[in-house]
Amino acid sequence: MADDLDWNAIIAPGSDAERRKATSDRAAGSDDRGDTGPVTPPPAPPMSRREARALETERARRAATDGPPADPVVERVDDEHPTSPAHAPVATPPEELHPEVAALLTGEVPSAPSLAEHASDGTADADRTSGGGAAGGGGRGSRGGGGRASRPPREPRPRRRRGPLVAGVVIVAVVLAAGVGAYTFAAPKIQQIVASVSGSQEPDDYTGSGTSKVTVTIKQGDIGEDVAATLQRSGVVKDSKVFYKLLLASPDVQFQPGSYALKKQMSSKSALTALQDEDNRVQASIVIPEGTALADIEAGMVSKAGLTKKEVAAAAEDLSAYDLPSGVTSLEGWLFPATYPINPGWTAEQYFGSMVDTMKEHLAAAGVKEADQERTIVFASLVQKEAGLAADYPKVARVFQNRLDQGMKLQSDATVAYGTGNTHTVTTTDAERADASNEYNTYVHEGLPPAPISNPGDIAIKAVTAPATGEWLYFVTVDLETGETVFSDTYDQHLVAVEQFQAWLRAHPDYQ
Template sequence: MNARRLLLLVVLAAVVAGGWYWQRFQSFADAPLAGVAADASLVVDRGDNLDKVLRTLRAQRIATGDRLYWQLLARQTGAAGRLQVGEYALGAGITPRELLLAMRDGKVVRRKFTVVEGWNIRDLRAALRKVPLLAQTTETMSDAALMQALGHAGQHPEGRFLPETYAWVRGDSDLDLLKRAHAAMDTALEAAWLSRAEDLPLDNPDAALTLASIVEKETGVAAERAQIAGVFVRRLKIGMRLQTDPTVIYGMGSSYAGNIRRSDLQTDTPYNTYTRNGLPPTPIAMPGKAALHAATHPAAGDALYFVALGDGSGRHAFSASLDAHNTAVRDYVQRYRAQARAEREGAASK
């Protein structure tokens, strides 16, 4: 065999071997990782390299295969030396290529937390404490210490966090979420105040926030927000007391047991709008954007009273006079009693 034929055979063997190796590499790169558990994830900490990532995967009983393949794929995808810190989802069917691209681009797991319209500050803080994996840094803080940590020392926390859904990632803390919700409320309140209707009996944005919180708690149907705001605005203009139960309940604090009595309406607190004129000293809940808009853009009309219809719709009957309101209240009481009687009879027949 002459040297030329030998060289040709060597080249052919190299080509075949290279093709075989490349095929194996491609199969590795785009084949699902074996052993991935449901809802599994990978956490990459600061300073972690590819070898640490592979050890972490193996610790989760995930078959990683050839380390050389991973190094080659990391160079091919541009992920070598560029793994970003965070938590990455290891969904069923994820391939080495998809995982490296996710770590290169920082496509971390994004979780969601929703601040619910009408929550008070106690509700919000209790909900945050129950969020798994969210770093808890404010649990032992008083409300005053919390506001100081947020950079708003001396500000009452009630109503200061915008109801919305916020995305967060592993490593974030409850304080991080609260900062964002506080900034979002500042922005929403400013926008509502700057676009407010003329001749409002509100001296500043804080008054608008307080009124919006009352509207939020009084509204069962979104379409009625502006009407309810209109009732309260007209009462403020003529010096009539707001006489709204949610403020009384808020002033009762932990003593509220789910039922409000006549004696509660007569017991004076800074939040009892049956015994005191004007708005309460602070908001009583977290109002959403719609309630902020209603408080600063109340519906026109002459109604000074409203009462629930009691038909299960959540809607109200609005009245311009006390006589008409009393009639609406009697109608409500009759419907309530009829419904209660029907429920008792239905239970007795079972």
């Protein structure tokens, strides 16, 4: 490195032996103030780089005028305050200096050929192979005899080591890879923040004319915001705000209460155009099949009648509005399965009221007394879920009634499933059938379930009011495709029927 170079060796003329002698002479002139002999002059202090440059400049000047000096001893020249113009350092062209000296002054790294040339003139190989940058002396330009360089020499640059460089490259690569991964993870969040600041965001509207069909109802008294909310709730438009802004920009648009055949995922413009087309207006209805549960009826009212979940749920909980018998805890079972036309002016309470009134009418037509209405509905809801073919409903009703009369548990899978929250199947597991915490578990608890498990239709109501005649205590469906059911008086007979059902299952492994 530059600070390790022997400046005296670089700038001093003469052979190596002469330079070593000059160095030893300086070292021998120590200041031994304790001696009684003659006082030895104090040793010359080590020369700075500036002194070294000035000395070489002076020697070059003397060599040009008087020839080389006879005394090789290093002289100190005060370049800061020359005693006379003759003592002022004279600038030496960089091309005449040692390459490392010139590089130190100019800041340029010497080329390989220039180093080779000076090496042939006696430059130490150690200085070249150390790789520590160039060093040297001499001034660059003088003004008014000052002799100072126009700018201070640069510190030599150390040789770069490959090890740390490679490690640095690896670290940078790892950091970049981690940065890419972090950006991939954080990009959505960053984009959301940028979007909120800049106002740009992902598309908030669908494109095109839509996909699957859907019926949307505009109620009597709905304003633009209500229509927009209904369209978004039904999956027609992506954002109700976008549709509403479009509506505000179309002051001549008016909506007529009623049901409209639209499509899901329509652009706001396509949806608005479709609502203005009378050909899309239809007579929509809420269709309730036999055995439908309350939760599914509520969902149908939301999707078909343009009502909100909050409106429907609140109406279902307000049992006092429907004149039900005392002890009724839910609308479950009291909503007669039928087709109910959409009335744009109706509330959720009016729809429920119509369904309850229809159930009361059918109970009365079946000869059910008001005091027996609740029990009849509970019993009919069980038969509705367990029976398959219409001809089997009275037989299923007889099986359950015979078991009740003999004090047997009903052991209905349909009641157990309802108690677990599953209203779409009657299959259960061993653990579910053993769960005594399920109050609808008729494998554990005696008698009928505490409340209806579905909304029964006429056929189930008539079956429990007029069950078939028989001694059956068991039944099992042995063919799930045809609904064929075997009724048995004894448990042994029932086991034979169960084996028949299992054989059918083995023969139909892919049956769903």
